[in-house]
Amino acid sequence: xxxxxxxxxxxxxxxxxxxxxxxxxxxxxxxxxxxxxxxxxxxxxxxxxxxxxxxxxxxxxxxxxxxxxxxxxxxxxxxxxxxxxxxxxxxxxxxxxxxxxxxxxxxxxxx
Amino acid sequence: xxxxxxxxxxxxxxxxxxxxxxxxxxxxxxxxxxxxxxxxxxxxxxxxxxxxxxxxxxxxxxxxxxxxxxxxxxxxxxxxxxxxxxxxxxxxxxxxxxxxxxxxxxxxxxxxxx
Numbered sequence: 383x384x385x386x387x388x389x390x391x392x393x394x395x396x397x398x399x400x401x402x403x404x405x406x407x408x409x410x411x412x413x414x415x416x417x418x419x420x421x422x423x424x425x426x427x428x429x430x431x432x433x434x435x436x437x438x439x440x441x442x443x444x445x446x447x448x449x450x451x452x453x454x455x456x457x458x459x460x461x462x463x464x465x466x467x468x469x470x471x472x473x474x475x476x477x478x479x480x481x482x483x484x485x486x487x488x489x490x491x492x493x
Numbered sequence: 494x495x496x497x498x499x500x501x502x503x504x505x506x507x508x509x510x511x512x513x514x515x516x517x518x519x520x521x522x523x524x525x526x527x528x529x530x531x532x533x534x535x536x537x538x539x540x541x542x543x544x545x546x547x548x549x550x551x552x553x554x555x556x557x558x559x560x561x562x563x564x565x566x567x568x569x570x571x572x573x574x575x576x577x578x579x580x581x582x583x584x585x586x587x588x589x590x591x592x593x594x595x596x597x598x599x600x601x602x603x604x605x606x607x
Contacts, residue, residue: 414592414593423600424600425495425497425583425585425598425599425600425601426536426583426585426596427598428595428596431593431595433593471536475592475593480541480549480551480592481526481538481592481596482538483535483536483538484535485535486535486536
């Protein structure tokens, strides 16, 4: 069935390091793809999204490109900050008119 | 602040009991979504209401029910509670019925079943 798989965490990086969090999906049709972020003690917030193949979503220095040929939507940031420490969720609109989330990847950024 | 409010923030109850979680969506949003977040299941979609009507259903147990009222606030009712129902319950809202539009999440209600 439809699903989304993202890399397990925690991912621990030093400040200013390059970040990649992998996300792949299996879905029929042309789903919309999302990255949501959850800061400690808060609800989720939309970070970026892409609605069709080759679209690039970007926000706050984060980017992800909808790659239909590899069914991927990897999250990248060139230089992470301590304030980026959070849990990142890849998600897609699957069947049944709902948003399906991956298991989440915890990012810890240290000085 | 997303504009979505949830009450209460914390709830501690016993097995077999019934609780009601409340959500007020952002002003103007017609859709309300309920999610359950637990360590073993991750973030699971439970149910969506749009303008008072059930729109989509996910992994919601029969012991759970929800409704959306004319003023668009929503309540999630959990009954015959079990230890495994302990989780963080999030409400989210969006402007219309389509899941590919941004959903705005509330801060959650943490339910502990003892």
